[in-house]
Amino acid sequence: DSGVTQTPKHLITATGQRVTLRCSPRSGDLSVYWYQQSLDQGLQFLIQYYNGEERAKGNILERFSAQQFPDLHSELNLSSLELGDSALYFCASSVGVGTEAFFGQGTRLTVV
Amino acid sequence: AQSVTQPDIHITVSEGASLELRCNYSYGATPYLFWYVQSPGQGLQLLLKYFSGDTLVQGIKGFEAEFKRSQSSFNLRKPSVHWSDAAEYFCAVATYNQGGKLIFGQGTELSVKP
Numbered sequence: 001d002s003g004v005t006q007t008p009k010h011l012i013t014a015t016g017q018r019v020t021l022r023c024s025p026r027s028g029d030l031s032v033y034w035y036q037q038s039l040d041q042g043l044q045f046l047i048q049y050y051n052g053e054e055r056a057k058g059n060i061l062e063r064f065s066a067q068q069f070p071d072l073h074s075e076l077n078l079s080s081l082e083l084g085d086s087a088l089y090f091c092a093s094s095v096g097v098g099t100e101a102f103f104g105q106g107t108r109l110t111v112v
Numbered sequence: 113a114q115s116v117t118q119p120d121i122h123i124t125v126s127e128g129a130s131l132e133l134r135c136n137y138s139y140g141a142t143p144y145l146f147w148y149v150q151s152p153g154q155g156l157q158l159l160l161k162y163f164s165g166d167t168l169v170q171g172i173k174g175f176e177a178e179f180k181r182s183q184s185s186f187n188l189r190k191p192s193v194h195w196s197d198a199a200e201y202f203c204a205v206a207t208y209n210q211g212g213k214l215i216f217g218q219g220t221e222l223s224v225k226p
Binding site for chain 1 (some may be wrong): 146148154155156157158161200202206208212213215216217218219
């Protein structure tokens with residue numbers, strides 16, 4: 001158990017819908033990262049927050065957004081969902097910047 | 113741009129045999145390097161990390177990796193593979209000057225023959 005909690009574990013939704021994925025980092029970790037894992041793209045960095053502020057952005061679509069709350073949990077919002085958004089979404093947390101990151105079990109999103 | 117290459121998409125070894133998974137990175141500064149393992153349907157578990165110092169690092173589950181700056185490599189090794197080691201292995205570099213995000217290789221899937 002990494003100490004990073006992601007909910008829900010599985011999500012099935014229809015095209016055009018909006019979903020919210022939630023991540024609780026390890027106790028004491030200030031950085032939260034979101035990654036998308038798909039068969040064709042591999043593990044892709046989406047976005048990072050550090051202590052409530054956006055720190056780095058990757059290949060995140062405009063339809064996707066995220067935030068980190070004062071209690072340090074984070075949410076990833078995916079809207080206007082398309083079939084191609086089906087993937088495993090991971091959250092990871094670390095104490096600071098450049099330190100080792102610990103991953104949650106992921107949320108498997110299926111868009112039908 | 114930073115990148116990580118894992119040349120072997122799939123490797124099969126016999127149980128008890130030794131293992132080496134290759135990883136090459138491209139990064140302008142001193143890299144922070146990691147190996148993660150992912151079992152089917154699971155998250156990524158950190159096996160080991162290299163930040164600085166001794167270039168041979170030990171990790172969990174009997175794995176070790178060696179950082180070779182001259183070859184831009186960080187290969188993962190295990191002297192004797194167990195059937196439970198079958199999984200996908202990812203090498204990653206942390207870009208500490210860009211928030212510390214991890215850039216991953218494409219992964220190497222390891223199968224273990226009885």
